Amino acid sequence: MRSVLRVRMGALAVAKEELAEACRLLGGRALTSALVAAEVPATCHPLSAENRLVIAPGLLSGTAAPCSGRISIGAKSPLTGTIKESNAGGTAAQAMGRLGLAAIVVEGKPKSEAPHLLFINKDGGRLSEAPELKGLGNYDTVKALHERFGEKVACITIGPAGEMRLAVASVAITDVDGRPTRHCGRGGLGAVMGSKGLKAIVLDTAGLPRAASANPEAFAAAAKRFAKHLATHPVTGQTLPMYGTNALANVINSAGAYPTRNFSAGTFEGVDAISGETERETILARNGNPRHPCHPGCTIGCSSIYPDKEGNFLSKGPEYETVWAHGANCGIADLDAIAHMDRADDDIGLDTIEMGATIAVAMEGGLLPFGDAAGALRLLEEVRSGTPLGRILGSGAAVTGKCFGVSRIPCVKGQAMPAYDPRAAKGIGVTYATSTMGADHTAGYAIAQNVLGVGGSVNPLKPDGQAGLSAALQQATAAIDSTGLCLFIAFCVLDVPDAGQAVVDMLNAHCGTAWTPDDYVGILGKATLRAERDFNRRAGFTAAADRLPDFMKSEALPPHNTVFDVSDSDLDGVHAGL
Amino acid sequence: MAEPITVQVTLRSILGKYRPDPRDRAPFARELPAGSTVRDLLASLGVPEALAKLVFVNHVRSDPAVVLPDGAQVDVFPPIAGG
Numbered sequence: 021m022r023s024v025l026r027v028r029m030g031a032l033a034v035a036k037e038e039l040a041e042a043c044r045l046l047g048g049r050a051l052t053s054a055l056v057a058a059e060v061p062a063t064c065h066p067l068s069a070e071n072r073l074v075i076a077p078g079l080l081s082g083t084a085a086p087c088s089g090r091i092s093i094g095a096k097s098p099l100t101g102t103i104k105e106s107n108a109g110g111t112a113a114q115a116m117g118r119l120g121l122a123a124i125v126v127e128g129k130p131k132s133e134a135p136h137l138l139f140i141n142k143d144g145g146r147l148s149e150a151p152e153l154k155g156l157g158n159y160d161t162v163k164a165l166h167e168r169f170g171e172k173v174a175c176i177t178i179g180p181a182g183e184m185r186l187a188v189a190s191v192a193i194t195d196v197d198g199r200p201t202r203h204c205g206r207g208g209l210g211a212v213m214g215s216k217g218l219k220a221i222v223l224d225t226a227g228l229p230r231a232a233s234a235n236p237e238a239f240a241a242a243a244k245r246f247a248k249h250l251a252t253h254p255v256t257g258q259t260l261p262m263y264g265t266n267a268l269a270n271v272i273n274s275a276g277a278y279p280t281r282n283f284s285a286g287t288f289e290g291v292d293a294i295s296g297e298t299e300r301e302t303i304l305a306r307n308g309n310p311r312h313p314c315h316p317g318c319t320i321g322c323s324s325i326y327p328d329k330e331g332n333f334l335s336k337g338p339e340y341e342t343v344w345a346h347g348a349n350c351g352i353a354d355l356d357a358i359a360h361m362d363r364a365d366d367d368i369g370l371d372t373i374e375m376g377a378t379i380a381v382a383m384e385g386g387l388l389p390f391g392d393a394a395g396a397l398r399l400l401e402e403v404r405s406g407t408p409l410g411r412i413l414g415s416g417a418a419v420t421g422k423c424f425g426v427s428r429i430p431c432v433k434g435q436a437m438p439a440y441d442p443r444a445a446k447g448i449g450v451t452y453a454t455s456t457m458g459a460d461h462t463a464g465y466a467i468a469q470n471v472l473g474v475g476g477s478v479n480p481l482k483p484d485g486q487a488g489l490s491a492a493l494q495q496a497t498a499a500i501d502s503t504g505l506c507l508f509i510a511f512c513v514l515d516v517p518d519a520g521q522a523v524v525d526m527l528n529a530h531c532g533t534a535w536t537p538d539d540y541v542g543i544l545g546k547a548t549l550r551a552e553r554d555f556n557r558r559a560g561f562t563a564a565a566d567r568l569p570d571f572m573k574s575e576a577l578p579p580h581n582t583v584f585d586v587s588d589s590d591l592d593g594v595h596a597g598l
Numbered sequence: 599m600a601e602p603i604t605v606q607v608t609l610r611s612i613l614g615k616y617r618p619d620p621r622d623r624a625p626f627a628r629e630l631p632a633g634s635t636v637r638d639l640l641a642s643l644g645v646p647e648a649l650a651k652l653v654f655v656n657h658v659r660s661d662p663a664v665v666l667p668d669g670a671q672v673d674v675f676p677p678i679a680g681g
Contacts, residue, residue, distance in 0.1 A: 254651075254676065254677035255677050255678060255679045258612070258676075258677075259611060259612060259676055259677060259678040259679070260678075260679060260680065262611070262612065263611055263678070263680075264680065265680035265681040266680060267611060267678050267679070267680045268678070268679065268680030268681065270608075270610055270673070270675070271610075271652065271675055271678060271680075274652075274654040274657060274673040274675075275654060275657060275659065276657035286657075287657070292623065296611070296680070297610065297611060297614075297623060322680075339681060340680045340681050341681060461681075462681070468679070471652075471659065472652065472678070472679050473651055473652060473659070473677075474677075474679060480659075481658075507681075508679070508681070511679045579656075579657050580657060580658075
């Protein structure tokens with residue numbers, strides 16, 4: 021029976037309670053959203069004591085299922101004001117799974133100003149003050165935690181951005197090498213953690229076995245079948261492991277949907293210098309590792325280790341979104357500079373997508389020229405220092421745009437768009453507009469069908485079929501987000517029906533359920549979206565918020581010279597099937 | 599007899615081995631008879647059609663049957679994805 025760890029910062033009390041019956045079959049995003057929707061007053065200020073930070077591994081996290089180490093963190097977002105779920109890999113989900121924890125719920129605020137540390141092992145959890153960690157970057161924080169608790173612990177930490185309660189602040193999770201390189205980036209959840217005076221959570225699983233399944237033999241058979249499908253699909257078995265997520269740079273650029281210089285064009289002349297191919301060549305030339313799993317048991321291994329010119333560790337290989345945000349979107353064609361910015365973002369604890377979008381808006385506002393890599397890195401250090409300019413930038417693209425008088429603001433519900441321009445990839449535009457999360461690409465990744473030819477084909481340049489595509493993907497994705505499985509399994513599952521069946525078989529064998537695929541999407545996917553939509557409605561959001569910024573309906577994007585023309589009634593119909 | 603056409607071609611990631619110089623990722627020119635299709639181009643390069651999952655002709659994803667215009671930019675990718 022899984023437990024919930026209740027952490028009351030006011031009383032500095034930690035108590036374990038049994039997971040409520042209504043939540044027994046929920047995990048990951050399904051659980052974080054259910055708890056936030058039930059326990060957080062929808063109109064509260066996200067940095068107030070009334071908000072809750074909910075951390076939940078997926079249903080399969082802690083088992084031997086391949087690619088099952090994803091964690092969800094949820095709260096009311098300081099960036100968007102909506103409900104938020106942010107997802108990352110790393111080691112914490114599996115640690116929580118082994119500890120038998122369905123969720124950690126952090127509530128209230130402490131009386132003292134000092135940062136606090138939560139240590140959890142098989143005996144329970146205890147809170148303590150940790151003044152020695154105050155103001156430290158994530159790298160130094162994790163180093164101190166390893167010195168105190170050993171190298172094998174999993175760490176969930178915030179950097180200075182979270183301590184300053186900035187809306188771009190991320191929550192860092194340690195990777196397989198114990199580095200804080202995996203981030204729950206979107207939506208400022210690091211600020212919520214900081215507002216509760218919590219600097220670090222340490223998970224010690226010494227002596228604990230994997231999470232037990234209801235039917236171990238059936239589970240093992242389904243996991244083996246699933247692993248085989250992942251290994252034999254050309255994306256999950258070959259190109260994604262070889263080239264990582266940034267393989268997409270040339271693809272999206274070729275498609276004319278690669279947002280360049282604050283979403284003013286769909287191709288970047290410098291794309292080759294920052295492409296996945298260049299990244300792989302650089303890593304190999306410097307004896308880095310081009311295939312590095314972000315969590316144990318991942319068979320895809322799309323991440324990498326990126327050394328500096330001297331061959332020393334600099335950062336994990338910057339991901340597609342990070343390279344785009346700090347690269348093409350800022351007019352920067354220098355992969356080393358981008359890797360330095362990635363390292364800074366990870367250390368300060370910042371969402372790389374929002375930060376890159378913010379710097380680009382600042383460039384458009386005249387703070388520094390497009391292409392100024394050194395200037396961009398200096399701005400990140402301003403955020404770290406908490407100067408007034410740093411606090412403006414650390415509050416995101418929409419706030420920065422207001423402060424610098426910029427009208428081209430690529431945000432929905434206050435969150436910046438990721439690395440696909442919706443005027444040339446209209447399916448993802450529907451997702452950006454209608455997702456409960458604000459402008460979010462993973463919530464309903466229509467790029468698969470619009471550009472990649474995975475799971476079918478829908479012309480990206482026409483409005484037809486985009487709403488139905490996004491709707492189906494949003495439901496299926498909310499379900500995957502609840503399992504602990506990495507979303508990249510979808511590239512295989514969308515093409516191979518038996519791979520999707522294997523996911524349901526693993527869940528049934530582990531949880532003791534008898535779900536059909538429709539049950540699985542219904543219980544973990546649709547119900548989650550219903551809870552999220554209801555929270556947002558209670559928080560004051562109406563259909564008017566489910567729109568792209570006006571400039572995208574009138575400003576044609578080269579090279580296709582298209583605008584976003586999916587109708588408002590199509591957008592309003594996306595969630596009709598919930 | 600129509601003039602031959604010339605297209606600018608890039609072969610990406612694991613398709614690099616089919617480039618004239620596998621180590622040179624820059625676009626290379628290819629001359630073809632007028633009316634040639636994507637399929638004809640791939641055949642002339644020795645690229646198996648099953649491997650050429652994504653073909654963009656002037657930024658538009660195109661099926662093998664699409665006729666190539668003169669001067670087209672053609673980008674060819676294997677099955678590939680990312681984030």
